[in-house]
Structure formats: C-alpha cells, structure tokens
Amino acid sequence: MPHKKILFLILFFTVMRLVVAPSFGLGVDEAHYVLYGHFLDLSYVDHPPLVGWTQALFAHLFGESVFWARVPAILLMMLISSESYRFLLFSKATESQALWGVTALNSSFMFGAVGLMLLPENFLLALVFPIIMSVLRIEADGKTTDYIWLGIWLGLAGLSKYTAVILLPPLLLYILSKRRFDLLINPRILLSVIIGLILILPVIFWNASHQWVSFAYQSSHVAGSTVIAFKPFIRSLAAQFGAYNPFLFVIAIYGIIVSFHSKNSAIILALWIGLSIELFFILTSFLKPVLPHWPALFYLLFIPIGTVVLLSRGGKYGSIARGSILISLQLSIVIHAELSAKWGNFPDYKSPFRDIYGFDTQIRDGVALLNSLPTPKKALAVTNWSYGSRLHYYALPYGIKTFVLDNYNRQFALWEKESPIGYDLILLHSHFSDIPASLQCEETQTLKKEDILLNGRKVDTIEYLWCKNYHGMVQTKEITAQ
Structure with a gap:
C-alpha cells in the first residue's frame, strides 16, 4: 500500500x-x-x-x-x-x-x-x-x-x-x-x-x-x-x-x-x-x-x-x-x-475548563427555577454576548425562551426575533462577568447561587438573579461583580 x-x-x-x-x-x-x-x-x-x-x-x-x-x-x-x-x-x-x-x-x-x-x-x-x-x-x-x-x-x-x-x-x-x-x-x-x-x-x-x-x-x-x-x-x-x-x-x-x-x-x-x-x-x-x-x-x-x-x-x-x-x-x-480524564486539580476559578464545563448544569438548574415562576412571560437570559451561544444551545432541548442582553453581536437579536422588555427574566450571572448598572427591572432577587465544581475545586460560581418585568438597558456604566 x-x-x-x-x-x-x-x-x-x-x-x-x-x-x-x-x-x-x-x-x-x-x-x-x-x-x-x-x-x-x-x-x-x-x-x-x-x-x-x-x-x-x-x-x-x-x-x-x-x-x-x-x-x-x-x-x-x-x-x-x-x-x-x-x-x-x-x-x-x-x-x-x-x-x-x-x-x-x-x-x-x-x-x-x-x-x-x-x-x-x-x-x-x-x-x-x-x-x-x-x-x-x-x-x-x-x-x-x-x-x-x-x-x-x-x-x-x-x-x-x-x-x-x-x-x-x-x-x-x-x-x-x-x-x-x-x-x-x-x-x-x-x-x-x-x-x-x-x-x-x-x-x-x-x-x-x-x-x-x-x-x-x-x-x-x-x-x-x-x-x-x-x-x-x-x-x-x-x-x-x-x-x-x-x-x-x-x-x-x-x-x-x-x-x-x-x-x-x-x-x-x-x-x-x-x-x-x-x-x-x-x-x-x-x-x-x-x-x-x-x-x-x-x-x-x-x-x-x-x-x-x-x-x-x-x-x-x-x-x-x-x-x-x-x-x-x-x-x-x-x-x-x-x-x-480531567484529573487536574486547579485552584478555584483558575481552571482551563472554565469555558467548556458546566454549562449544561447551569441551564438545567436555570430552567428548573424558571418553571417555578408564576408568570407566563418568562425567559432565561445572560448579560454578556460571550455566554449567549451556550445559553441558546443548551436551552434548545427545553423549548424555553432565551435572550442575550448585549448588542455586541446582532446575530442573537435576529434569532430571538423579539424584545425581552416586559419579560420576567432569570439571569445567569457568572463569577467572571459584570453586572450592568444599566439593567432596569421592576424588582431583582437572587433565587439561587451555586458553585460549578470539578475535582472539588470551583470552576465557576453562578448566581441565578430574578429580574421581574425587565425594562431594558438605560445607562452605560457597569458594576464589577463581587
């Protein structure tokens, strides 16, 4: 040969x-x-x-x-x-x-x-x-x-x-x-x-x-x-x-x-x-x-x-x-x-798996919280476009509404086809992202906070934030997440 x-x-x-x-x-x-x-x-x-x-x-x-x-x-x-x-x-x-x-x-x-x-x-x-x-x-x-x-x-x-x-x-x-x-x-x-x-x-x-x-x-x-x-x-x-x-x-x-x-x-x-x-x-x-x-x-x-x-x-x-x-x-x-195998034991928040691990878990838990909300007009959302593709992809099996509250990449708006204004949103907030000061909600409440763990170490920490009746973004300043 x-x-x-x-x-x-x-x-x-x-x-x-x-x-x-x-x-x-x-x-x-x-x-x-x-x-x-x-x-x-x-x-x-x-x-x-x-x-x-x-x-x-x-x-x-x-x-x-x-x-x-x-x-x-x-x-x-x-x-x-x-x-x-x-x-x-x-x-x-x-x-x-x-x-x-x-x-x-x-x-x-x-x-x-x-x-x-x-x-x-x-x-x-x-x-x-x-x-x-x-x-x-x-x-x-x-x-x-x-x-x-x-x-x-x-x-x-x-x-x-x-x-x-x-x-x-x-x-x-x-x-x-x-x-x-x-x-x-x-x-x-x-x-x-x-x-x-x-x-x-x-x-x-x-x-x-x-x-x-x-x-x-x-x-x-x-x-x-x-x-x-x-x-x-x-x-x-x-x-x-x-x-x-x-x-x-x-x-x-x-x-x-x-x-x-x-x-x-x-x-x-x-x-x-x-x-x-x-x-x-x-x-x-x-x-x-x-x-x-x-x-x-x-x-x-x-x-x-x-x-x-x-x-x-x-x-x-x-x-x-x-x-x-x-x-x-x-x-x-x-x-x-x-x-x-993922046998590495990396310090908290220093894992190289940060962008390729745990998103299915985040979306699953977010959907469970979303289903517990009494309002009919509800959706999962992220405030940073770089998380948007994982949000949309891992949410597909659940058939829920999802939004990316960031206009950097207009592709998401074409896919979502409608405005998130007026929705009750559960925001998936990562340890590595910022909370926009421009976020306008009738009321906000943290529903849950969980660590994404690998080998006992924190890859990420996710806060599930309920944004009741989302009004849009009206400012440009951001507050760094703690």
Missing part, C-alpha cells in the same frame, strides 16, 4: 480526537456555529454560511450531540493532514520529511483544537492546498478544467470566511512575479471569476437584505480601534507563541525566512500566501488584539515547511526539529488526555 505510513499517522491522531470529542462541552465560538445549523440561513452576521450548513447536515443525518458536532472538524483535519503531506511531497520533500511535517502540524496546540472544534477557519485551511495546486496547474498547462476548479475552490473559501479575500492579492502577486501576464488576460480566467461569484451569491443576497451588516461587523471586529498601540501587537504575538506551541512557532518563523531563498514554485506561492496572511494580521494587531486562530493559514503552511527544511539540513538541525516535534507531540497527548 503506497504511503501507508501517512495513513497510520492520520489514523492515530483521528482516533485520539474521536475519543476526546464527547468528553467536554462546547466552547464560545463552537457553540455559536452549531447554532448556525439550527437557524439555517443564506448567511450570518459574523461569518458566511458553510460552517452552519455543515452543522445542519450532520445534525440531520446523525442527530444532535456534542460528538457529532465535532466529527466534521475531525474529518476536515484528516483531509488537511493528507493535503499537507501531498503538498510537501510535491515541493520535493522526502516521505520521511513529509511525515515529520504532518506530525508537527498535528502536535501544535492550536491545530489540536482546530481538529476538534468546527470553526470557519477549518474550511479555509482545507481549501488553501487545492487553491495552490490549481494555480500551479494553470501555470503549467492552463487547462480549462483547472480554471473551473480554481473558481470552485475560491468560491467555497468565500462561503467559509470573509478573510478568504486576503488570498486574492498573493495569488495575483505570484502570477505577476512570474511574469505570466498571459494567465491574467486569458479569457478563461473569467470562468474562475464567474464561478466564484455564483458560489458566494448567498452571502451577497443575505447582506443586501440586512443592510450589509456583515461587512460593518467585520470592519469593526478586525480593526476595533483607530488608535495604533504596541500592547495589542505584543499580546497577539504572545498568544500565537503559546497557542501554536513555542517550539513550532519558532519552526514556522524559520520556515518563512528560508522560503525567501527557495526556487520551488510551490514554496514560493505558499510564501506569498503565508506572508500576506501574517502581515495583514500583524498590521491589524496594532489596532486590536488578534485571536490566535485567525492567522492559522500561515502556521498551516510554515510549520511543515520549516520542519522539512530543518530536516533536510541534517545534523544538529535535524535533531532540533525531531526533538521539538517529539516534545510537542507528548504535550499534545497530555492535553488531550486531560480533556478526557
């Missing part, structure tokens, strides 16, 4: 993820995209629809569960690993070097998360290699079918994430750097453009009917400020340094540096793409901290490339690469084991 080693390697990581997948709750973003599948639409406020359509398909075929919500991410990571391996072989890596490159990729903490949690980035990561290979085939042969496939891949990328548009400038720059102007004036390039535009029509139609809200949201989400500052840049860089694993972060930086000297077309095109992605997010990080998964495309390309270059140099460089990868792999296995 050709390349059976890569099959066994991918199988190893896949089995590990399948075992871990059902053992912890949905995270902030993850739950949000699962909800996309419950509120099917042509697009959404913060992202295009492909992630939601996929969640809807899997829920329809296999039922509703945390496990099946994560299977698409696991399958996509299998595909990404296979594509990375083939890309490395195409760029003249040996089979052994390519295997080490894929091992490094899967040992990264962030790609471990990407391999478990379905985000819009997952699709973009899976599409970048077909895009690269289509461009290289067009450069070599210029067949009509390659132009068609390029349009398909770019269109799907546009259905995945708005930052897919960042891929267009490096593709153009690569063609110009090769002085292949004939590829741009070729009428078949119109096929790529037309097919890509047809595929993203759902996003265009939805935004046209919603005051182009996604574009306004993305602009504020990425930039976030008009003041240039050094602190958010440092925070963003530190987050990437930790999230991708310090050893592999250094290997990725080494990979892009040495790629400047490459004569290999595949590496040069990867360089244009990776450099454009990283520079874009470096520049925006001076305005607002960049979440570590946003520049994942850069690390997808250059962790494996850096690994291959180090191994090809041999001697101490090869030893450094193998040692770094083996340490990273061991750390990744430990993290996955902890996610499953």
Whole structure:
C-alpha cells in the first residue's frame, strides 16, 4: 500500500480526537456555529454560511450531540493532514520529511483544537492546498478544467470566511512575479471569476437584505480601534507563541525566512500566501488584539515547511526539529488526555475548563427555577454576548425562551426575533462577568447561587438573579461583580 505510513499517522491522531470529542462541552465560538445549523440561513452576521450548513447536515443525518458536532472538524483535519503531506511531497520533500511535517502540524496546540472544534477557519485551511495546486496547474498547462476548479475552490473559501479575500492579492502577486501576464488576460480566467461569484451569491443576497451588516461587523471586529498601540501587537504575538506551541512557532518563523531563498514554485506561492496572511494580521494587531486562530493559514503552511527544511539540513538541525516535534507531540497527548480524564486539580476559578464545563448544569438548574415562576412571560437570559451561544444551545432541548442582553453581536437579536422588555427574566450571572448598572427591572432577587465544581475545586460560581418585568438597558456604566 503506497504511503501507508501517512495513513497510520492520520489514523492515530483521528482516533485520539474521536475519543476526546464527547468528553467536554462546547466552547464560545463552537457553540455559536452549531447554532448556525439550527437557524439555517443564506448567511450570518459574523461569518458566511458553510460552517452552519455543515452543522445542519450532520445534525440531520446523525442527530444532535456534542460528538457529532465535532466529527466534521475531525474529518476536515484528516483531509488537511493528507493535503499537507501531498503538498510537501510535491515541493520535493522526502516521505520521511513529509511525515515529520504532518506530525508537527498535528502536535501544535492550536491545530489540536482546530481538529476538534468546527470553526470557519477549518474550511479555509482545507481549501488553501487545492487553491495552490490549481494555480500551479494553470501555470503549467492552463487547462480549462483547472480554471473551473480554481473558481470552485475560491468560491467555497468565500462561503467559509470573509478573510478568504486576503488570498486574492498573493495569488495575483505570484502570477505577476512570474511574469505570466498571459494567465491574467486569458479569457478563461473569467470562468474562475464567474464561478466564484455564483458560489458566494448567498452571502451577497443575505447582506443586501440586512443592510450589509456583515461587512460593518467585520470592519469593526478586525480593526476595533483607530488608535495604533504596541500592547495589542505584543499580546497577539504572545498568544500565537503559546497557542501554536513555542517550539513550532519558532519552526514556522524559520520556515518563512528560508522560503525567501527557495526556487520551488510551490514554496514560493505558499510564501506569498503565508506572508500576506501574517502581515495583514500583524498590521491589524496594532489596532486590536488578534485571536490566535485567525492567522492559522500561515502556521498551516510554515510549520511543515520549516520542519522539512530543518530536516533536510541534517545534523544538529535535524535533531532540533525531531526533538521539538517529539516534545510537542507528548504535550499534545497530555492535553488531550486531560480533556478526557480531567484529573487536574486547579485552584478555584483558575481552571482551563472554565469555558467548556458546566454549562449544561447551569441551564438545567436555570430552567428548573424558571418553571417555578408564576408568570407566563418568562425567559432565561445572560448579560454578556460571550455566554449567549451556550445559553441558546443548551436551552434548545427545553423549548424555553432565551435572550442575550448585549448588542455586541446582532446575530442573537435576529434569532430571538423579539424584545425581552416586559419579560420576567432569570439571569445567569457568572463569577467572571459584570453586572450592568444599566439593567432596569421592576424588582431583582437572587433565587439561587451555586458553585460549578470539578475535582472539588470551583470552576465557576453562578448566581441565578430574578429580574421581574425587565425594562431594558438605560445607562452605560457597569458594576464589577463581587
């Protein structure tokens, strides 16, 4: 069987993820995209629809569960690993070097998360290699079918994430750097453009009917400020340094540096793409901290490339690469084991499980309290948008009304379809959130307070606050929760 080693390697990581997948709750973003599948639409406020359509398909075929919500991410990571391996072989890596490159990729903490949690980035990561290979085939042969496939891949990328548009400038720059102007004036390039535009029509139609809200949201989400500052840049860089694993972060930086000297077309095109992605997010990080998964495309390309270059140099460089990868792999296995077994004994309110543990319990107890209220017009609510997706998701089986009393993400208002004003609300107030001073109720009363415990330690403390006859938010000041 050709390349059976890569099959066994991918199988190893896949089995590990399948075992871990059902053992912890949905995270902030993850739950949000699962909800996309419950509120099917042509697009959404913060992202295009492909992630939601996929969640809807899997829920329809296999039922509703945390496990099946994560299977698409696991399958996509299998595909990404296979594509990375083939890309490395195409760029003249040996089979052994390519295997080490894929091992490094899967040992990264962030790609471990990407391999478990379905985000819009997952699709973009899976599409970048077909895009690269289509461009290289067009450069070599210029067949009509390659132009068609390029349009398909770019269109799907546009259905995945708005930052897919960042891929267009490096593709153009690569063609110009090769002085292949004939590829741009070729009428078949119109096929790529037309097919890509047809595929993203759902996003265009939805935004046209919603005051182009996604574009306004993305602009504020990425930039976030008009003041240039050094602190958010440092925070963003530190987050990437930790999230991708310090050893592999250094290997990725080494990979892009040495790629400047490459004569290999595949590496040069990867360089244009990776450099454009990283520079874009470096520049925006001076305005607002960049979440570590946003520049994942850069690390997808250059962790494996850096690994291959180090191994090809041999001697101490090869030893450094193998040692770094083996340490990273061991750390990744430990993290996955902890996610499953949860044997760690962390101080109160310092648990890494804070965002992925106990929300089902909170909602269950909140529903029980809600059912005890005599009023017919009642609902569960949270005052911070970051808790909103878990509230909506875990409340689905109970068929109750839920509200997010925070306008940061307008998607919740579209799903809720009505105002919470006039409702009797039970607010789920976390130890980590603030109590808005602007909250206006006819009467407030604490019904219950409980600790969310893991191994006898407090992960969170939840206060169930009854807000009788909610009047809305009329001020902007906040009071820090005690």
